[in-house]
Amino acid sequence: MSGYVRTLAERARAASLVLAALDGAERAALIGAMAGQLDAQREAILAANAEDVARGEAGGLSAAMLDRLRLDPPRLAAIAAALREVAAQPDPLDGVTRSETRANGLIIERQRVPLGLIAMIYESRPNVTADAAALCLKAGNAVLLRGGSEARASNAAIAAALHAALRERDLPEAAVSLIEDTAREHVLELLQLSDLIDLAIPRGGESLIRFVAEHARVPVIKHYKGVCHLYVDRAADLDLALNLLVDGKASRPGVCNALETLLVHQDIAPAFVPRALAALSGRGVQVRGCERIRALASDSGIDVAAADDSDYAAEYLDLIIAAHVVDDLDAALAHIARYGSDHTEVIASEDPAAADAFVRRTRSSAVMVNASSRFNDGGQLGLGAEIGISTTRLHAYGPMGVESLTIERFVVRGAGQVRHPESMNR
Amino acid sequence: MSGYVRTLAERARAASLVLAALDGAERAALIGAMAGQLDAQREAILAANAEDVARGEAGGLSAAMLDRLRLDPPRLAAIAAALREVAAQPDPLDGVTRSETRANGLIIERQRVPLGLIAMIYESRPNVTADAAALCLKAGNAVLLRGGSEARASNAAIAAALHAALRERDLPEAAVSLIEDTAREHVLELLQLSDLIDLAIPRGGESLIRFVAEHARVPVIKHYKGVCHLYVDRAADLDLALNLLVDGKASRPGVCNALETLLVHQDIAPAFVPRALAALSGRGVQVRGCERIRALASDSGIDVAAADDSDYAAEYLDLIIAAHVVDDLDAALAHIARYGSDHTEVIASEDPAAADAFVRRTRSSAVMVNASSRFNDGGQLGLGAEIGISTTRLHAYGPMGVESLTIERFVVRGAGQVRHPESMNR
Numbered sequence: 001m002s003g004y005v006r007t008l009a010e011r012a013r014a015a016s017l018v019l020a021a022l023d024g025a026e027r028a029a030l031i032g033a034m035a036g037q038l039d040a041q042r043e044a045i046l047a048a049n050a051e052d053v054a055r056g057e058a059g060g061l062s063a064a065m066l067d068r069l070r071l072d073p074p075r076l077a078a079i080a081a082a083l084r085e086v087a088a089q090p091d092p093l094d095g096v097t098r099s100e101t102r103a104n105g106l107i108i109e110r111q112r113v114p115l116g117l118i119a120m121i122y123e124s125r126p127n128v129t130a131d132a133a134a135l136c137l138k139a140g141n142a143v144l145l146r147g148g149s150e151a152r153a154s155n156a157a158i159a160a161a162l163h164a165a166l167r168e169r170d171l172p173e174a175a176v177s178l179i180e181d182t183a184r185e186h187v188l189e190l191l192q193l194s195d196l197i198d199l200a201i202p203r204g205g206e207s208l209i210r211f212v213a214e215h216a217r218v219p220v221i222k223h224y225k226g227v228c229h230l231y232v233d234r235a236a237d238l239d240l241a242l243n244l245l246v247d248g249k250a251s252r253p254g255v256c257n258a259l260e261t262l263l264v265h266q267d268i269a270p271a272f273v274p275r276a277l278a279a280l281s282g283r284g285v286q287v288r289g290c291e292r293i294r295a296l297a298s299d300s301g302i303d304v305a306a307a308d309d310s311d312y313a314a315e316y317l318d319l320i321i322a323a324h325v326v327d328d329l330d331a332a333l334a335h336i337a338r339y340g341s342d343h344t345e346v347i348a349s350e351d352p353a354a355a356d357a358f359v360r361r362t363r364s365s366a367v368m369v370n371a372s373s374r375f376n377d378g379g380q381l382g383l384g385a386e387i388g389i390s391t392t393r394l395h396a397y398g399p400m401g402v403e404s405l406t407i408e409r410f411v412v413r414g415a416g417q418v419r420h421p422e423s424m425n426r
Numbered sequence: 427m428s429g430y431v432r433t434l435a436e437r438a439r440a441a442s443l444v445l446a447a448l449d450g451a452e453r454a455a456l457i458g459a460m461a462g463q464l465d466a467q468r469e470a471i472l473a474a475n476a477e478d479v480a481r482g483e484a485g486g487l488s489a490a491m492l493d494r495l496r497l498d499p500p501r502l503a504a505i506a507a508a509l510r511e512v513a514a515q516p517d518p519l520d521g522v523t524r525s526e527t528r529a530n531g532l533i534i535e536r537q538r539v540p541l542g543l544i545a546m547i548y549e550s551r552p553n554v555t556a557d558a559a560a561l562c563l564k565a566g567n568a569v570l571l572r573g574g575s576e577a578r579a580s581n582a583a584i585a586a587a588l589h590a591a592l593r594e595r596d597l598p599e600a601a602v603s604l605i606e607d608t609a610r611e612h613v614l615e616l617l618q619l620s621d622l623i624d625l626a627i628p629r630g631g632e633s634l635i636r637f638v639a640e641h642a643r644v645p646v647i648k649h650y651k652g653v654c655h656l657y658v659d660r661a662a663d664l665d666l667a668l669n670l671l672v673d674g675k676a677s678r679p680g681v682c683n684a685l686e687t688l689l690v691h692q693d694i695a696p697a698f699v700p701r702a703l704a705a706l707s708g709r710g711v712q713v714r715g716c717e718r719i720r721a722l723a724s725d726s727g728i729d730v731a732a733a734d735d736s737d738y739a740a741e742y743l744d745l746i747i748a749a750h751v752v753d754d755l756d757a758a759l760a761h762i763a764r765y766g767s768d769h770t771e772v773i774a775s776e777d778p779a780a781a782d783a784f785v786r787r788t789r790s791s792a793v794m795v796n797a798s799s800r801f802n803d804g805g806q807l808g809l810g811a812e813i814g815i816s817t818t819r820l821h822a823y824g825p826m827g828v829e830s831l832t833i834e835r836f837v838v839r840g841a842g843q844v845r846h847p848e849s850m851n852r
Contacts, residue, residue, distance in 0.1 A: 017763065021786065113789050115819055199820055240841075240842035361447055363540070365835050367835070367836070367837050371532055372840075374844070380532075382526050394820070394821045394833065410792040412794045416663070418670065418672075418677075419800035
């Protein structure tokens, strides 16, 4: 270990104490100033980004990767606008969340405090540099950012703008610390710093998440895959179910809250499956089905490939869906328990008892009754901006907004109460 | 790895799904039945405990360890009574914690679900076997218990009683799984099972906690040490401060919420320190002080050893306290930031501005204004029974009651809403 990341983290940790002492208005003004600096330093950021894009093109990055990497004036303006939205959100550290007076007169309050220092480990998209910094600062945390090597010039230019805003308000630049050397050994070093880092959030592909989970001695909240299911119950409204299927699979197949598997109750399968296959086929979606799905397909003259176990476990992130006819709700729940990833599950049903059983017996981060899986998103669920969608069932589960970057602690207000008053005879 | 613990954990994981599907009344009745079985199997449990105690005596366990290990009829009755109290607590999984209707008509609810499978790793005291099982089950979780080797017969006998209660209610025994073979390699195996275990809680001495933190790939909430401070402000009521000092240090020095360091504002030190030293000395407490403390002590004819850095960082868990005169509140806060363990801090002050600054600028799990550090305890803070006091600033910080053994997730109720309605033209 070189100590390079430890030094950065020690400075960021010290800065976190300064951040935590600011009030909500000061933190909001800082984030607003950061948006202003992103606007002011537009030329420098776009030039740095052009450098990354040119290196990416020369290095053979895919068109999709290049698109995620590329900034232009509207995209940069959107990043600044997102920061202004974060600045305008309510202060997550404001006030007392719960209060109780005990029989002995003690007032027990709970209030939120920052986590401290958050390490964000992410890939390609340079907007994460600004978004993650703003969300962490909004909640009074310092942040240690490690972006991908393909975006290193863009990330450095964005960080320089954020630093200018910190300097102009006499705050330590280390509150937003960028690990500019993207060698993987530095990630390894970061993951060992359990005395300095309160939380690491890996956000990216499967190999990044696995690397972090394997090596971390700091607390980690994973943003992992979504194998999301739509269960069309015997009592489903078929038009409604069809809308949920098309929106869930075809509106944006590359995201974690897209559908990956369709489960259909056997009683309704003859009526629903042919319509579902036609709608999916019309959107260019390939279907991999069980024997009963394939039989219904061939009756309709549609060709469906045979699904196997690996299809039911797959996060395709593509215009492909697995489809399976189940005997009943129990069988649907058993399928989800076996193959699901605890991300998002949907039931289409007009039967409240079936819907309640489905909600009660799934434990995913979000369960939707007659609503699209695509609503599992911080903005859609009313949290404002999100730092990602947690698939770790600890601290935060589902979309993580600014409140998830704080922790509740206890403040006790007394008038001299002691635990053993009988021994106070002085 | 032998796979011994994996097999146990797989069964416990399967049992967790059965537990999660029970309603609150069923979970409460189960815990009540467990209390009944502890009463019914009293003879067997006490005989097993006598075996552990005899082995401990032969093996040279300290008197304190033997005392923690020993059960007798009143202690066993107290364990059963504690279980009945847990059974009677409100259901942590009941109802909706927050609800909001969005502009598109979606109803966004948040509700608590169990974490899943919790591994509890602890030492000597056999009551933890029953307490931890009851708290985990109350919140709908299964539990994997790994107690200390010195208590293995007691733990097995208590687990047998808990299993009898599960059997009599047709529930899987694996909901409470005891790792009977206490070889440390099995703890190592347990800590790798990130596909099965949702949370590991180590509770015990420094070496156990370090071992778990070093090796865990599962999420861990540590119950670590308390280097707790009392700051006596310039504006303190001295009688009140003296009560907090004596209660905090001397009422039960071996617990994590006992005081370890006294900080005194220089303006009040001449009036307070001599009284403090006399009171501490009267309780048999040794003081290790800075130069200014020692000067005031020698004026009073009391002998105080010189404190060094290691004293300020120490968790004595004994009748010893470090004492330090500080220039002002800022210096007190700097001392706490440098040496504290984020557990519990106390200010004695009649000045609301000083108290507010102290609260705002410390980030410990509990901050007490004019109240004893000994109140940082689940029962005292109104949580009911606690599984321990978390020093991890994630998920739960401070005392962990049953609510901390759950996680909030999202339930979305709609009428067919989709994210991209414009593309629904079928």
